[in-house]
Amino acid sequence: MSPTKITLVRPTRATLLAMAIVALTLATSQAADLDEQDAVAVPPSQRFDNGRFGAVGQRLHEWNVVVGAGAMYAPKFEGSDEFEVRPIPVISARIGDRIGIDPTGLTVDVLQSNGFTLSVKGGYEMGRSEDDSDHLRGLGDVDAGAAIGGKLSYQVGPAELYASIDKTIGGSEGLVGKLGANVSQRYDRFILSAGASATLADDNHMESYFGVTSEQSARxxxxxxxxxxxxxxxxxxxxxxYMATENWLIRGQAGVGFLTGDAADSPIVQDDVQPSAMLMVGYKF
Structure with missing residues (x-):
């Protein structure tokens, strides 16, 4: 009998960063629990000043934290006709009424009025490696970069309309805007959601991901x-x-993207239809 062959999927940089966020959140929680357990044994003069630094010791349930893990089936790169399954740790938290954290970064709501919300956000753009696919060999890497931006949304009943813009610092140095709408409705233990969006990009972003220079063409x-x-x-x-219990949830998601314009016509793009699917299990604190 021949030995069983196991294929391991190399985690992406986004996966590794999400794992780091999970570890940091859990470490903060464990540190807070230890502070509570040791409080009796430590003299009052040496105890943590909860009056000044109480926010650091907030419990996970006060932060509305969801931690989970799953798998995603998606193209190897934007425009690829090859697909891969990759693991995805999931972490999200809502701190108070205005601060949100997830694997893509930090969002702060700076203005809320009559259904409108204006937010600022910070995160990252992961870039692209030519090692992701044989089709990319010779194109070089698109470096990762920090991203800052803003979002204006309007909530009306179960629907949300939004417009966002993000500027990458480093990497592509690109500017990306998005217009979209989401709708979400709960039925008993099920939460059903759907959305649609259009993405626009400037010359820097488009040239970085879809352009081919003379040197790249030769290679x-x-x-x-x-x-x-x-x-x-x-x-x-x-x-x-699906809310299996008050804390445990199971989520399935499917989507499809349609590249258009100069992106769809690029020789880098093998298929302008980009489907993806995800399945994850999470725990809500």
């Missing part, structure tokens, strides 16, 4: 191509979340 064999600013893609997605 990769792809034809030279200039990608200009404009509408990059449309996306639609839907998800079902």
């Amino acid at each position: 990769s064999g792809l034809r030279q191509y200039d990608a200009g600013a404009g509408l990059k893609r449309f996306d639609v997605e839907a998800s079902v979340t």
Whole structure:
């Protein structure tokens, strides 16, 4: 009998960063629990000043934390016709009424009025490695970079309309905007959600991910191509979340993106239809 062959999927940089966020959150919680357990044994003069630093010791349930893990089936890169299954740790937290944390970064609501919310956010753009696919060999890497931006949303009943803009510092140095709508409704133990969006990008972003310079063309064999600013893609997605208990949840999500304009015409793009699916199990504190 031949030995069983096991194929391991190399975690992406986004996966590793999400794992770090999970570890940091859990470490903070454990440290807070230890402070509570040791309080009796430590003299009052040496105890932690909860009056000044109480926010650090907030419990996970006060932060509305969800921790989970799952798997995603998605293209190897934007425009790829090859797919891979990769593990995805999931962490999200809502601190108070205005601060949100998830694997993509930090969001702070700076203004809330009559259904409108204006938010600022900070995160990252993961870039792209030519090692992600043989098709990318010779194109070089698109470096990761920090991202800062803002979002304006309007909530009306179960629907949300939004517009966002993000600027990458480093990496592509690109500017990306998104217009979209989401709707979510709960039925007993099920939460049903659906959304649609359009993504626009400037010259820097488009040229970084879809352009091919003369040097890249010589190395990769792809034809030279200039990608200009404009509408990059449309996306639609839907998800079902099942609340198995008060704390445990199971979520399935599927979506499809349609590259358009200069992105769809790029020689880097093998397929302008980009489906994906995800299944995860989470625990809500």
